[in-house]
Amino acid sequence: AQSVAQPEDQVNVAEGNPLTVKCTYSVSGNPYLFWYVQYPNRGLQFLLKYITGDNLVKGSYGFEAEFNKSQTSFHLKKPSALVSDSALYFCAVSRRALGSSNTGKLIFGQGTTLQVKP
């Protein structure tokens, strides 16, 4: 079975400092990994994804994530945090490509609240 773990319920960081939101996964075969952000009472917004290729993936709003196969991790990072980055972040994994004939459904981690203080 596939699963995703986000070990931190909350991450606090000062504005301008680098941030890291951790994610580890468990899936048989090649994983397809995603990061989404959710603002209060809103749906999810796509940040970035890893399908294949370079382990360092760059996404929206200056975020990036590094796929580490040996550590089965896909940590989200940003060099300089903004107060507006404060939100709930979800890591997700799919065992199959979303475009395949299989549904490619996503399994989400439990979410990490990012709090960026001025």
Added chain:
Amino acid sequence: GAVVSQHPSRVICKSGTSVKIECRSLDFQATTMFWYRQFPKKSLMLMATSNEGSKATYEQGVEKDKFLINHASLTLSTLTVTSAHPEDSSFYICSARRVIREGELYTGELFFGEGSRLTVL
């Protein structure tokens, strides 16, 4: 980017009534949509996969007679919470899968609705 519309955004109902939530993909066709339930400050729990023209696939532990899903067209899926009770109060989010063909390769992306907050009194 692609847009998924979810309606209503908020609904309050009395216990015992049924509530329908709509999920529409506005600018693409989606043969597959997903319904999630989110509890306060918690992750999204996949409830079911909605397939156009066929029955929905429910996740383990989700009552299919309680949460009726209909995917009647390539742009619309509905979730009906039947005989709602206070414990059904939650934030329900849908997502639609857009498949993109790039030469011989098919890729896909999920787009999420804004969510529907259901409160059952």
